[in-house]
Amino acid sequence: MVIFTIAHHTFREAIRKKILYVLFGLGIIIIIISPLFPTIDEPDARVKMMLVVFFQVVMLLCIVGILLLSATSLPSEIEEKTIYGILSKPVSRLKIVVGKIIGFAFLSALLLTILSLLNVILIQRIASRLPEGYKSILKARNEFKASKFCIQGKSHHTSEGIVWIKGGRTGIALWSFSDLCKKPNSKSSFEVEFDIKVESSKGFINTIPLAVGIEDTFQGRSKTEVLSLRIDEPLTLKIDPEIVRNGSAINITVFPIQGTDYIGVTQNDVKIFSVQKGFVSNYAKAIVITFLKFLLIVIIAVMGSTYLSAPVSIASALVVFLCGHILDFIKDFSLLIQRHDVHEHALPTMLKKPDVFLIYLDYIVKKPLEWFSVILPDFKRFDSLKFLLKGINIPLETVGVVLGYTTIYAGICIFISSVILKKREFF
Amino acid sequence: MNNFAVKTEGLTKVYKDFWRRKSTPALTNLNLNVERGEIFGLLGPNGSGKTTTIKLLLGLLFPTSGKSWLLGYPSSDLKIKNKIGFLPEESYLYKFLNAEEILDFYGKLFDIQRKERKCRIDRLIQDVGLEPYRKRPLSQYSKGMLRRIGLAQAIINDPELVILDEPTSGLDPIGSYEIKELILEFKRQGKTVVLCTHLLADVQNVCDRVAILDKGILQVIGSVRELLSQKDAIEFLVRNLSDDDIHAVESFIRNKNGDVLSVCHPSSTLEDIFINIIHNRK
Ligand SMILES: Nc1ncnc2c1ncn2[C@@H]1O[C@H](COP(=O)(O)OP(=O)(O)OP(=O)(O)O)[C@@H](O)[C@H]1O
Ligand SMILES: [Mg+2]
Numbered sequence: 132m133v134i135f136t137i138a139h140h141t142f143r144e145a146i147r148k149k150i151l152y153v154l155f156g157l158g159i160i161i162i163i164i165s166p167l168f169p170t171i172d173e174p175d176a177r178v179k180m181m182l183v184v185f186f187q188v189v190m191l192l193c194i195v196g197i198l199l200l201s202a203t204s205l206p207s208e209i210e211e212k213t214i215y216g217i218l219s220k221p222v223s224r225l226k227i228v229v230g231k232i233i234g235f236a237f238l239s240a241l242l243l244t245i246l247s248l249l250n251v252i253l254i255q256r257i258a259s260r261l262p263e264g265y266k267s268i269l270k271a272r273n274e275f276k277a278s279k280f281c282i283q284g285k286s287h288h289t290s291e292g293i294v295w296i297k298g299g300r301t302g303i304a305l306w307s308f309s310d311l312c313k314k315p316n317s318k319s320s321f322e323v324e325f326d327i328k329v330e331s332s333k334g335f336i337n338t339i340p341l342a343v344g345i346e347d348t349f350q351g352r353s354k355t356e357v358l359s360l361r362i363d364e365p366l367t368l369k370i371d372p373e374i375v376r377n378g379s380a381i382n383i384t385v386f387p388i389q390g391t392d393y394i395g396v397t398q399n400d401v402k403i404f405s406v407q408k409g410f411v412s413n414y415a416k417a418i419v420i421t422f423l424k425f426l427l428i429v430i431i432a433v434m435g436s437t438y439l440s441a442p443v444s445i446a447s448a449l450v451v452f453l454c455g456h457i458l459d460f461i462k463d464f465s466l467l468i469q470r471h472d473v474h475e476h477a478l479p480t481m482l483k484k485p486d487v488f489l490i491y492l493d494y495i496v497k498k499p500l501e502w503f504s505v506i507l508p509d510f511k512r513f514d515s516l517k518f519l520l521k522g523i524n525i526p527l528e529t530v531g532v533v534l535g536y537t538t539i540y541a542g543i544c545i546f547i548s549s550v551i552l553k554k555r556e557f558f
Numbered sequence: 559m560n561n562f563a564v565k566t567e568g569l570t571k572v573y574k575d576f577w578r579r580k581s582t583p584a585l586t587n588l589n590l591n592v593e594r595g596e597i598f599g600l601l602g603p604n605g606s607g608k609t610t611t612i613k614l615l616l617g618l619l620f621p622t623s624g625k626s627w628l629l630g631y632p633s634s635d636l637k638i639k640n641k642i643g644f645l646p647e648e649s650y651l652y653k654f655l656n657a658e659e660i661l662d663f664y665g666k667l668f669d670i671q672r673k674e675r676k677c678r679i680d681r682l683i684q685d686v687g688l689e690p691y692r693k694r695p696l697s698q699y700s701k702g703m704l705r706r707i708g709l710a711q712a713i714i715n716d717p718e719l720v721i722l723d724e725p726t727s728g729l730d731p732i733g734s735y736e737i738k739e740l741i742l743e744f745k746r747q748g749k750t751v752v753l754c755t756h757l758l759a760d761v762q763n764v765c766d767r768v769a770i771l772d773k774g775i776l777q778v779i780g781s782v783r784e785l786l787s788q789k790d791a792i793e794f795l796v797r798n799l800s801d802d803d804i805h806a807v808e809s810f811i812r813n814k815n816g817d818v819l820s821v822c823h824p825s826s827t828l829e830d831i832f833i834n835i836i837h838n839r840k
Pocket of ligand 2: 609610649723
């Protein structure tokens with residue numbers, strides 16, 4: 132297969148470059164010293180730090196390295212005219228582009244595999260010494276949001292969407308969950324996480340007593356516990372698996388016991404998680420998503436390099452990469468400029484002379500920014516770190532959506548590259 | 559369909575400058591027919607458009623106007639490249655590979671089966687005289703050695719049409735002699751060869767027909783013998799004749815109203831001497 136010949140060749144060329152070994156060595160060093168980075172005192176902070184360092188720092192290094200290699204590969208072939216040797220053979224230009232991409236994809240996969248194996252082994256070692264309560268980071272939890280949320284009795288007041296309840300049974304917050312057990316799995320256990328805001332008229336205190344009821348709506352069994360809730364800290368509570376198994380629908384009720392305490396709640400403040408072991412498979416999913424991100428960047432870099440010279444194509448790929456990460460910012464920014472328009476169209480200002488500057492701003496900055504944000508790849512979709520940090524199972528749908536997004540985006544890019552390359556002459 | 563190895567019709571190329579304005583006319587209205595099985599020389603001084611012609615034929619450049627065919631197919635047809643070998647004017651090769659690896663790479667681009675590929679690579683490396691250096695990376699090759707590996711790469715697919723752009727540049731006289739022998743061998747195998755050069759000595763002993771380009775315009779086209787023969791003169795090459803006999807022959811010709819233009823000992827070319835010396839040393 133000609134494509135794989137080119138891919139193999141691309142790979143071989145890349146691994147004979149020094150820059151790759153520098154990055155690779157640097158990556159390994161950073162991963163190895165990452166357990167030594169200073170962190171806060173919480174036992175699982177070290178593991179979180181290692182995850183953050185790997186996914187933010189090491190991956191950034193690798194991405195920049197791969198980007199440099201893939202953005203310069205084609206231009207240097209054209210510059211050194213070694214491309215004549217390929218083009219005078221029965222090789223279509225599309226195959227050259229795809230071959231290059233596959234070569235770098237393979238390189239990325241190799242790099243990711245080695246580095247992530249090292250990282251995951253280190254994490255397992257460190258995490259095996261964690262106290263039991265903090266091992267949730269090593270689990271893969273499926274999140275369930277409340278399907279219904281209401282207040283029984285009366286609330287104290289509501290501000291900014293948060294409902295405040297005064298203690299002493301004046302009001303009870305109730306969250307209903309359904310469909311907890313779509314696929315009954317005897318291995319998974321369940322836990323509730325409370326992320327509730329707390330106020331107390333007693334001034335500065337650390338914990339308040341909280342009455343938490345868990346009710347199986349199907350059989351009507353319920354269990355009430357008094358928990359002490361630390362201020363500004365989420366609280367996790369295991370649920371008796373029997374309750375969930377029979378009913379698959381449960382209600383959770385909460386109220387502060389003492390009349391001097393207040394809690395502020397919203398619908399998403401209480402979540403149920405089904406917990407499985409499976410950090411490694413979750414981590415693997417995160418790596419797959421990261422690989423897709425690498426792939427997309429390779430494709431964008433190769434696409435640019437079909438038309439641009441090496442330095443320009445590096446620069447443009449970097450710009451796309453950076454802007455893809457601050458896409459939200461760009462969107463906000465163009466919205467911000469739009470605010471001016473609203474005033475502009477208001478009746479009193481219609482009579483005023485239109486501000487020429489604002490009109491120019493509109494066409495010079497806002498319109499291009501809007502287009503830019505539509506065209507740019509949205510790298511936010513590839514953020515798998517947030518799942519790992521919370522120990523949440525990455526849903527297969529998320530992986531699927533990212534895969535689909537990458538496929539579509541890649542397809543368009545490869546199409547554009549092959550059109551550009553077909554039109555290109557080689558002097 | 560036509561049955562020419564190479565055919566061009568009104569092939570024209572005007573290079574554009576940075577602003578896409580047309581600037582340098584490199585080739586103007588070239589009409590060429592190269593028969594199958596012949597050795598065709600494309601001659602011309604530097605900058606006359608030889609390389610441009612070849613790049614147009616191979617689809618590296620697109621013609622401003624005109625058309626070209628290779629082995630009967632439009633030259634834009636990808637399949638036809640299976641039957642074409644190309645040696646660029648300089649050795650544009652991957653310097654980080656060695657001779658074996660680079661031939662293997664090009665062989666794979668032609669989709670040649672593994673066993674066959676290995677076989678051909680061994681033979682080609684032998685043929686171009688690089689056997690002792692087959693594992694040495696090309697970055698450590700001399701210019702002539704690169705040229706040789708370039709030539710090997712051009713014929714790895716056993717092409718029907720071989721396009722060579724200045725094949726002898728950078729080669730020692732033995733090398734260029736060997737190349738000439740190789741080209742004649744191609745002819746015996748029934749291959750067509752298009753040879754671009756400005757070294758006329760290369761052409762004279764080898765080519766069947768030549769075309770001479772100047773400033774992108776075709777000046778002459780014809781068979782070498784036709785172009786070189788002086789129809790009104792005749793030459794004898796004689797051995798073992800005494801001085802008296804020479805005078806007698808000379809006066810005999812004068813009596814017959816012939817003009818004797820020169821009477822001298824034939825000199826061999828420097829190339830002949832060089833090759834003799836080197837061969838005798840071996
Ligand atoms: N990329 C280019 N851009 C503009 N003009 C070019 C380009 N390449 C070649 N030319 C011009 O086209 C003309 C023909 O060039 P070409 O390379 O075909 O010459 P050549 O016959 O191969 O010469 P040589 O014997 O030196 O190899 C020259 O005048 C050259 O300056
Ligand atoms: Mg030339």
